[in-house]
Amino acid sequence: MISRRALLTHASVILAASALPAAAAKPKKPKLPAGQVYLFRGFADIFSTGLNTLGQELKSEGINAEVLSLPNAQAFARKIADRYRASKDARPIVLVGHSLGADMTFSVASALQPMKIPVALILSFDPTGKGPVPGNVKKTLNFYTGGENLWSPVLPAPGFKGELANINLRQGETAIKGIGHFNIDKNPKLHERSMKEIKLALKRR
DSSP: OOOHHHHHHHHHHHHHHHHHHHHHTSOOOOOOOOSEEEEEOOGGGTSOHHHHHHHHHHHHTTOOEEEEOOOOHHHHHHHHHHHHHHOGGGOSEEEEEETHHHHHHHHHHHHHGGGTOOBOEEEEESOSSOOOBOTTBSEEEEEEOSOSSSSOOOOBOTTOOSEEEEEESSSGGGOOTTOOTTTGGGOHHHHHHHHHHHHHHHHOO
């Protein structure tokens, strides 16, 4: 004769087994990366159309990236800071730019510094100036195709303790054939690298 305890145990096993397929049928959706990701186009929005493509690529990966014309750095920094303080979903901050838009990444980051707002990542493509990269930036990758005076390496500001890499795309192991100022923002290899770096930065919370 089967005891009452054994019968209850057997029934529990059957119920648990029957519940497994239902649970398996409802996998948890992966949480989309939070943060603020901004891409700044260069002069008159004419030569930076590759950032539009990169923005769409990021959105296809569930990353809420915003592609912009050149804003007022101080006003835009206040907007970013307000969002950062209001919600953890507005952290971290990633800034990407081409040409004058690359210069804008450093201007916005510099405006955020006295507000004590950190910037997780800057990706700059052929800035017209040399930065500098302010101390509130954790990591900067500067891709450049020029020489020492234009579209060139950027410099760290006093007190900068983050990671800074100036990557020459015209010479050495990092060179890309046919690359130049007017197509650097459209290069598929750089888009792939940018996607990887942005995803990595958004996971650092």
